[in-house]
Amino acid sequence: MQLSELLAQKPIAPFIRQSDMAIRRPWTHPERRLLDYLLIFVKEGRCRFTVDGVPYDFQAGEFCLIQPGQLNELEGLTNTITPFAHFDIFYHPDRKLSFPTRPGQVDLSPYLHLMQPKLSDLQGVRIPVRLRPRDSGKYRDIVLQAVSLWQSQDPLDQLRTQNIMTELVLAILEDHAEERGQAKESDHTLSWIPSYLSYNLQESLSIEKMAERAHMSPSYFSALFKRRFGRSPHRYLIDMRIEHAKELLSGASLTRDEIASYCGFSDIHHFSKMFRKITGMTPGEWSGRRNG
Numbered sequence: 001m002q003l004s005e006l007l008a009q010k011p012i013a014p015f016i017r018q019s020d021m022a023i024r025r026p027w028t029h030p031e032r033r034l035l036d037y038l039l040i041f042v043k044e045g046r047c048r049f050t051v052d053g054v055p056y057d058f059q060a061g062e063f064c065l066i067q068p069g070q071l072n073e074l075e076g077l078t079n080t081i082t083p084f085a086h087f088d089i090f091y092h093p094d095r096k097l098s099f100p101t102r103p104g105q106v107d108l109s110p111y112l113h114l115m116q117p118k119l120s121d122l123q124g125v126r127i128p129v130r131l132r133p134r135d136s137g138k139y140r141d142i143v144l145q146a147v148s149l150w151q152s153q154d155p156l157d158q159l160r161t162q163n164i165m166t167e168l169v170l171a172i173l174e175d176h177a178e179e180r181g182q183a184k185e186s187d188h189t190l191s192w193i194p195s196y197l198s199y200n201l202q203e204s205l206s207i208e209k210m211a212e213r214a215h216m217s218p219s220y221f222s223a224l225f226k227r228r229f230g231r232s233p234h235r236y237l238i239d240m241r242i243e244h245a246k247e248l249l250s251g252a253s254l255t256r257d258e259i260a261s262y263c264g265f266s267d268i269h270h271f272s273k274m275f276r277k278i279t280g281m282t283p284g285e286w287s288g289r290r291n292g
Helices: 003-009 109-113 136-152 155-176 178-183 193-197 206-214 218-229 233-249 256-262 268-279 283-289
Strands: 010-018 027-032 037-041 047-051 054-058 061-064 074-075 084-090
Touching: 010 074, 010 136, 010 155, 027 256, 037 047, 037 136, 047 061, 054 061, 061 136, 084 136, 084 155, 136 155, 193 206, 193 218, 193 233, 193 268, 193 283, 206 218, 206 233, 233 256, 233 268, 233 283
Parallel strands: none
Antiparallel strands: 010 084, 027 074, 037 061, 037 084, 047 054, 047 074
16 A cells, blocks of 8 residues: 555544653563554664564664564563654544553454554555664654653644654655665665764674664665775774774773774784884884883
8 A cells, every 4th residue: 555545544543551761770671563563763772673573773862663564572671771663654533442551462353443544554665673764863752752842741742743743754764765775775775873882882793783763774784884985894893993093092991902902903912913014103103102
């Protein structure tokens, strides 16, 4: 079905059913299926959400959208702050009869009349579990505002909540419609790369992990990456790590081992080898010349 056909039958009229800030120590939520949508913003901490058998690791600043009918199991790997909302996107006259399903509730056959249409069933729309917002700040602000407004239970705040959730649904559709992504696969597609790599410089970042975040195959991601940045993902990451190491070497407060760790190298030997390969000098030689 096309989105236009669905909208003719069921207009978009977001309705938040349950919402909270969810400040928790490491936690688990056993598997279940949903009647509505569940949006989770990982504000702090790390989580692992398994959706239809596929595990997804989430870090602070990322957004997860679980759609109706998807089998999911949720886990907070650390202390977390995860604002969330159970909500409908499309109008349903019996929406107040629907509910957030309970742990272990996987057979929803008695409640299919309450289940929301799934966005991923629409032609030309591909909504991933890990959302890829063009403006993550906009998503964050809307989610936090929606949680705050919903908890007040004031009628005017409820109306404001519906308005801003409509804005979020529109942003999700605009950011993830396939035809828009295919038409703009060039520079804009990987615009998140520099900030993402800089933020995660200490982490072990594989091509597979980056490709999964970009919702591409590793081979296609590598080809598009090289066309966009003029270097392979591996070389781009190494260059970023060496540049960061140079900045840290300019100071005198960190040891070489600490710098190697902060820049994502496995040990001091790997760090020294790559630094010499890129710059032609050892870290000590570069630091001495810089600070001499």
